[in-house]
Amino acid sequence: MDPNPQEHGPIPINWADDAEDPGHIPILDFSPYSLLKGAVDEDQLQPLATQLVQAFSTVGFVYLRNHGIPAALVSRTFELADKFFALPEEVKTKFSRPADKSHGWVCLERERVTMERPGDLKEAFNVRPPHATEKLWPNEEVPEFQQASLQLYDKCRQLSLRIIELMARGLNIQDKAGLLSMHSMIGTGPNGSLMRTLRYPPVPEQVKEGQIRCGEHTDYGSITLLFQDNVAGLEVQNCDGEYVPAPPIPNTVVVNIGDLMQRWTSDKLKSTSHRVLLPETEEGRKTARRSIAFFAHPNMDAVITCLDGSNKYPPITAGEYLKQRLTATYDVS
Numbered sequence: 001m002d003p004n005p006q007e008h009g010p011i012p013i014n015w016a017d018d019a020e021d022p023g024h025i026p027i028l029d030f031s032p033y034s035l036l037k038g039a040v041d042e043d044q045l046q047p048l049a050t051q052l053v054q055a056f057s058t059v060g061f062v063y064l065r066n067h068g069i070p071a072a073l074v075s076r077t078f079e080l081a082d083k084f085f086a087l088p089e090e091v092k093t094k095f096s097r098p099a100d101k102s103h104g105w106v107c108l109e110r111e112r113v114t115m116e117r118p119g120d121l122k123e124a125f126n127v128r129p130p131h132a133t134e135k136l137w138p139n140e141e142v143p144e145f146q147q148a149s150l151q152l153y154d155k156c157r158q159l160s161l162r163i164i165e166l167m168a169r170g171l172n173i174q175d176k177a178g179l180l181s182m183h184s185m186i187g188t189g190p191n192g193s194l195m196r197t198l199r200y201p202p203v204p205e206q207v208k209e210g211q212i213r214c215g216e217h218t219d220y221g222s223i224t225l226l227f228q229d230n231v232a233g234l235e236v237q238n239c240d241g242e243y244v245p246a247p248p249i250p251n252t253v254v255v256n257i258g259d260l261m262q263r264w265t266s267d268k269l270k271s272t273s274h275r276v277l278l279p280e281t282e283e284g285r286k287t288a289r290r291s292i293a294f295f296a297h298p299n300m301d302a303v304i305t306c307l308d309g310s311n312k313y314p315p316i317t318a319g320e321y322l323k324q325r326l327t328a329t330y331d332v333s
């Protein structure tokens with residue numbers, strides 16, 4: 001984390017077009033709009049907005065540094081999630097996600113995000129504050145998990161709103177306030193935004209044919225924020241259709257566009273397919289991988305109408321869209 005974001009000059013764009021980052025995913029310096037920044041210099045926002053839109057309309061992914069979410073909060077949440085995932089299966093089951101809610105534990109292989117593959121080799125703890133009852137938090141087993149998760153959820157909410165606002169600026173959308181107000185209920189009301197701590201355990205001896213850590217998919221909502229630990233595996237489809245690594249870069253957050261935002265922007269911004277493969281080396285297969293994903297969604301009743309007035313897609317409410325997507329691909333069983 002940069003303790004002194006104000007000291008940055010013009011924002012350099014790093015298209016990282018080299019062997020170290022063959023994904024061509026740009027790394028942007030978010031310090032002009034960092035959550036740590038009190039007074040915002042409007043003049044510095046426009047170049048950042050332009051760079052964001054440039055990245056989102058090509059590869060659909062960026063890394064942001066100097067975003068202002070404290071690294072200590074992210075690592076604390078990872079640690080507490082580790083403690084939760086290390087609990088015996090029968091204890092974790094008490095906190096299983098109920099069928100009618102999004103909050104709670106999701107066991108290994110329970111989900112598949114693509115029909116072409118068996119269940120993903122991952123488990124998750126979903127955080128969706130309006131769906132969380134006290135019974136669905138492991139407060140005796142892992143005290144502080146709730147508090148850290150909710151704090152991180154709220155930081156992710158704040159950062160997502162800043163990113164969405166900059167996107168609207170970069171796209172020259174007239175009604176920026178309208179777009180933001182359609183995300184006003186994140187974490188508090190009828191809004192599908194969800195944070196997930198994800199754990200990909202060491203790879204078992206026997207894996208099913210085609211089984212990987214997370215199958216090829218696009219995200220559903222507006223934007224996704226992703227914190228990776230130091231274990232590689234995420235791959236993103238580039239403009240040529242090839243999957244290329246999006247390796248962990250310390251103190252950055254990965255941000256990508258979701259399907260609803262692509263639809264909203266009449267395909268100007270790209271919701272790019274991505275996946276998490278199994279490690280190739282013997283050593284790698286013994287190592288667990290962790291990530292934290294925050295899926296920012298519009299309010300359920302927000303009507304998603306093409307922002308450019310093109311009517312390329314018929315209007316749909318975010319709630320209806322989410323329902324269609326979840327029933328199509330969510331559960332294995």
Ligand SMILES: O=C(O)CCC(=O)C(=O)O
Nearest residue numbers: 198214219234276291293
């Ligand atoms: O764990 C990761 O790196 C990616 C997870 C992901 O893409 C998702 O949960 O939608």
Ligand SMILES: [Fe+2]
Nearest residue numbers: 217218219274
């Ligand atoms: Fe994803």
